[in-house]
Amino acid sequence: MTPAATIAVMDSQATISAEIAALSKEYDAGGIVETQPRVDYRPYRSSTLRHPTKDLQQADPEGVELWAPVFGARDVDPLESDLTIQSGGEPVGERMHVTGRVVDGDGRPVRRQLVEIWQANAGGRYVHQRDQHPAALDPHFTGMGRCLTDDNGTYSFTTIKPGPYPWRNHRNAWRPAHIHFSLFGTEFTQRRVTQMYFPGDPLFALDPIYQSVVDPAARERLVATYDHDVTQHEWSTGYRWDIVLTGSHRTPTEDA
């Protein structure tokens, strides 16, 4: 397909932005607080055929659902938390440190649990066959990392600040810079995959994935804060992002 033909069938940013605005207005008028993304969110075109239409079935967690898989030192090499040393040279871009705590809905730290991340490089390019947009691959950056939280629930990664990148949701669509996070809790039901964003990104208002969380305060929870105490002298900038998983169902005494 020629670029012109592709463009012809794509909606404009104005169309997408109008849809986002209409859904936002409708939410504000509804008066019911939502804290999670809508799975049925039309401005994100790929969701059209990929969301359940029936209500989720209420289930009391039982058996394995009350527990999470265990990961440990055998699973994760400590070096995997540094995404800047994986490919035999310094990657291009702004070296940054990102850290925060993973806690459950009651504020208890999620200890010694797996955190996985993946992201684009500084130029907004992923090491993935499907990402063919003409930005440079960085031979010194693959953009995936893992770590285990410590006894305080703290995770920590050294990486490169990812760039924004174009995608084909609509004409001239750009994703705000983000890092994908995959998280486990102490129970199966707490499993979460999400994205961390950077403060003040001008693309927020235009992005249907970020805006699929229709509640402004809930959306804000996806945005890291710049933390100068995490920034290191002549080395790296620092961001902090805390993650709250859903509440647990096992009684605390069983955690012993």
Place this chain on the structure above:
Amino acid sequence: MSATPGQTVGPFFHYALPYDGDRDLVAPGAPGAVRLHGTVRDGAGAGIPDALVELWQADPQGRVVQQQGSLRRDGHTFTGFGRASTDRTGEYTFTTLVPGGVDAGLPFFALTVFARGLLDRLFTRAYLPLGDAAPDALLGSVAEDRRSTLLCERDEQGFRFDVRLMGEGETVFLRYPGH
């Protein structure tokens, strides 16, 4: 505290989340090994080539395993956790053991489904065929015409469990209290 919102797994997870041995909780051909497989389909019935299914299950004795080593399998330890990305046709496959029921409950595979286009993960249960067993609380609470979406079908190598994200035959997905 309010939970951090979920976001879609997106199209680029393949170089990060899959790992060697992710879908083989036991080696194919190992004693007791069975296949759990199926197709993840969208609202038009098409297989979804960029979905990811995670499996969490008890061992055959109905014990909840709490052993590390899912990411680097040693070939001997059954950890109960696996991960399988779908192929071009939307098919996922695990090689695993048949789960036992935990605390006298019905045996099931707990599954989490992720996909590009799916803005938040979905949970479901893939119960072993019921045989003579009575439906449990969850199965009993589901409308009869949708109950079969929670049941594996036995096949030659193990079990088949198709996931339909949307539309006709839509899989029953779960919400847990407090979520």
